[in-house]
Amino acid sequence: MSRKNASLSRRQFITGAAAAVAGVTVAPGVFLMRSAEEKTAEGVRWGLLIDSNRCGDCNACVTACHAENGVHGMDRPRTDAQWIRKVDLRDPGTGHTRSLPVMCQHCENPPCADVCPTGASFRREDGIVLVDKHTCIGCRYCMMACPYKARSFIHEPLAGQAAHAPRGKGTVESCTLCVHRIDRGEGTTACVEACHELGNGAMTFGDLNDPDSAISRELAEHGGSAIRADLGLNPGVRYQGI
Amino acid sequence: MDPVKSLGRGVLRWLGFGVLPLSLLLGCGGSVEPPDMTEEARGDQCVEPVDVIRKDHGKILTHERDHAVRDGVRNPDHGFVSCIDCHVASDARHSEPETHFCASCHTFNAVSVDCFECHRDRPSASAHLHSLNPHAPAPEFAWEADQQDVTATLAETGLLLPPSEDATQ
Known part of the structure; x- marks a missing residue:
């Protein structure tokens, strides 16, 4: 048995669920499995690097993210969904201020998944x-567990969602790192694209596991820190200058 | 007990619980008209034979959705968005079932599963075609003039056969 198969759970093995499959119908109700060519790239860890020295008083990433994913406010700031937000920091000692975007930090050990x-x-x-909104029951434990306040709950019926970003009442949602773009192989996200086109070029997207990627080289050269690194969550979103 | 009386009661019960309701049901047996397919968004062909997709579209979608969401394995033949792109008119609303390909049949069959509380209920592209589908449209499918750009783009990426000479004129 290959190493890959050895890691399958019994249930996955029996149902064939772990194979990258696509159904081929041989008769009504009977499907043949075939390997699909595309799936999540192996050995990859997608991440973001945000240089808060460059990030200024602009909102391009927030606007672009919400436009891309069809997130509309209902003019109720306390409950409106928020996939990404700008946070202003001020050092009370020096009065130095800076502004940076905060979104789902895509932790290696996500507390949201632990409590779900x-x-x-x-x-x-x-x-x-x-x-996975097919199984989300809207209990909001994940919202309480997330130390980054990255998740939102949808309180009202929605219409006019983006085709690639299903969203609905009674489920929790957050930044998807533009997973639809990644699966199409685009190698960027809406916020990063907007930051380079309209903003200050403060954001970098890339594969943290690939030492030759722009994000890894930048991190190797200048370093980067995680927010609340003390929690040991190893987030995929890193910041410089904080 | 008087045997005649009890027989009479038996007959009454038989009538009350059996024959009368049955005859009422028989009276209701008029012809049932299935909902019309919206001509505008009929699609030229489906990704599976019609009898298969009619019976098993729910199974296929449920079966593959976990792989799509969790493993990023997307089968363009069986993508939810592809169904919508091809079969739903751009001005359809699932809240008005008579305009909506999926909702009309679900309502008719009293199926209450509603994918559209979360999923977009109408195509985001104006052109109705299998946008990601390696199944090319049927050879006799007539391309609209405003679809030529889309077709050419898809042909470049190898997703579609280039539009035929007849269609481009």
Whole structure:
């Protein structure tokens, strides 16, 4: 048995669920499995690097993210969904201020997934933390567990969602690291794209596991820190200058 | 007990619980008209034979959705968005079932599963075609003039056969 198969759970093995499959119908109700060519890239960990020295008083990433994913406010700031937000920091000693975007930090050990009673919060193999809304029951434990306040709950019926970003009442949602773009192989996210086109070029997207990627080289050269590194969550989003 | 009386009661019960309701049901047996397919968004062909997809579309979608969400394994033949792109008119609303390909049949069959509380209920692209589907449209499918760009782009990426000479004119 190959190493890959050895890691399958019994249930996965029996149901064939672990194979990258696509159904081929041989008769009504009978499906043949075939390997799909595309799946999450192996050995990859997607991440973001945000240089808060460059990040200024602009909102391009927030606007772009919400436009890309069809997130509309209802003019109720206390309950409106928020996938990414700008946070202003001020050092009371010096009065020095800076502003930086905070979104789901795509932790290696996500507390949201730990507390989820249905398994709806999960971490994909390539490091993206997502909510499977098919199984989310809207209990909001993950929102309480997340130290970054990254998740939102949808309180009202929605219409006009983006085709690639299903969203609905009674489920929790957060930044998906533009998983639809990654699966299309685009290698960037809406916020990073907007930051370079309209903003100050403070954001970098890339594979943290690839030592030759721009993000890894930048991290190797200038370093980067995690917010609340003391929690040991090893987030995929890193910051410089904080 | 008087045997005649008890027989009479038996007959009454038989009538009350058996024959009368049955005959009422028989009276209701008019012809049932299935909902019309919206011509505008009929699609030229499906990704599976019609009898298979009619019976098993729910199974196929449920079966593959976990792989799509959790493993990033997307089968363009069986993508939810592809169904919508091809079969739902751009002005359809699932809240108005008579306009919506999926909702009309679900309502007719009293199926209450509603994917559209979360999923977009209408195509985001204006052109109705299998946008990601390696199944090319049927050879006799007539391309609209405003779909030529899309077709050419898809043909470049190898997703579609290039539009035929007849269609481009």
